[in-house]
Amino acid sequence: MTLYMLVTVWLLSLEWLEGVVWGQAPLLILMLLECGRNERRLRQRTGRLGLDEQGDWHWRGTRWQLARQADWLPFGVLLTLQNQQGKRWRLWLMMDNLPPYAWRSLRACLFSA
Known part of the structure; x- marks a missing residue:
């Protein structure tokens, strides 16, 4: 989860051109969905x-x-x-x-x- 947070913070800190600012929100939503998916898969694959x-x-x-x-x-x-x-x-x-x-x-x- 740490890597996803670092990438998210990095994306938020970038200066976006005016024509592509609309793409920032969907990109962040996709990042959060992927983070949740990976966390769920990791929890499924734990155990002795x-x-x-x-x-x-x-x-x-x-x-x-x-x-x-x-x-x-x-x-x-x-x-x-x-x-x-x-x-x-x-x-x-x-x-x-x-x-x-x-x-x-x-x-x-x-x-x-």
Whole structure:
């Protein structure tokens, strides 16, 4: 939310030409709507994620399986999980949100599978 507020303050501080001042309000409304949408999506994707011995993921009391191979970047991994009903979630796990030992364990588990 901080980034959206900074951009909003920056847009308000700009000097707009007289011919395009009418575009300032719709632009700010779109920014606020996008901010709310992103906040809602982040709240939906929180919770403890665990991996059991069979390679199944547990999140929000449901068993999930990898729908496709994990996509790795140096700073994060994208997991595409699917439950038994066929619902899919794409979750980014970021390196800076995990302790170093947990990040190493995650990499070891996913690369050995």
